[in-house]
Amino acid sequence: xxxxxxxxCHILFFFSILFTAQGQQPYFKIDTLxxxxxxxxxxxxxxxxxxxxxxxxxxxxxxxELHLLFGQQKKNAFEKITSKKANHYVSGMSFKIATNNxxxxxxxxxxSGDPIVEWWSTYYNFNSVNGSTITLSNLxxxxxxxxxxxxxxxxxxSQLLKFLNSGKDFIVVNxxxxxxxxxxxxxxxxxxxxDSSVVIYLNGMSVNKYDFLYLKNNIVGIINLSExxxxxxxxxxxxxxxxxxx
Numbered sequence: 001x002x003x004x005x006x007x008x009c010h011i012l013f014f015f016s017i018l019f020t021a022q023g024q025q026p027y028f029k030i031d032t033l034x035x036x037x038x039x040x041x042x043x044x045x046x047x048x049x050x051x052x053x054x055x056x057x058x059x060x061x062x063x064x065e066l067h068l069l070f071g072q073q074k075k076n077a078f079e080k081i082t083s084k085k086a087n088h089y090v091s092g093m094s095f096k097i098a099t100n101n102x103x104x105x106x107x108x109x110x111x112s113g114d115p116i117v118e119w120w121s122t123y124y125n126f127n128s129v130n131g132s133t134i135t136l137s138n139l140x141x142x143x144x145x146x147x148x149x150x151x152x153x154x155x156x157x158s159q160l161l162k163f164l165n166s167g168k169d170f171i172v173v174n175x176x177x178x179x180x181x182x183x184x185x186x187x188x189x190x191x192x193x194x195d196s197s198v199v200i201y202l203n204g205m206s207v208n209k210y211d212f213l214y215l216k217n218n219i220v221g222i223i224n225l226s227e228x229x230x231x232x233x234x235x236x237x238x239x240x241x242x243x244x245x246x
Contacts, residue, residue, distance in 0.1 A: 026100040027128055028054060035078045040093040042066065042077065043107060056131030057105060061124060065093070065109060089113050098192045102128055103239050106193045121201065125193045127239065136188050136198070139236030148228050152200055152221045153183045195240070196225045
């Protein structure tokens, strides 16, 4: 006869897996709007517990990236940015969602433009509860933010020196001082939030666009939550799901 205790444990194990899987479900359901054959894609958020936050995030992304709100287009949602008359003509667009939970939503866009090919990326971070935009400075008190920026600068500088010492990344050598100056001036606006880290990319630099693409992909600040959790204010702790004393 099968041990009833063993059977009970199997039932508990089954439900623990079920609840864990449910807990990992994305907070916002994401529909993808595409334009073919151009290869453009754009996210549409829906099915959130609070529709007002969902609508607010959608509006920010649509106005910032598409330059129109859904429903105002004549042909398609991409019509303004793909028009030959557009200031920044977009020939390619894709997006990547870094975080989608009940506390925060982070998404980045990778875009390209013609006729002179350019590449650029944009980053957005939102409070999932109210749809407001998240800036890093809002997560710390004044001293905490200064300490956090110092942490980012030290990590980037160390990373840069490793590249230089490797002797392989000759492009970086050409921009050493400019990079160091950029580290100091960077307002840290190009970032993505994750559950256990903040990933910070280089802000704009006056360098050859091909070199900047290389630098952007190779000099990335990744600060783990364990390194800055004690610097966060109450709002910052709430976004990262930190409970006092744990």
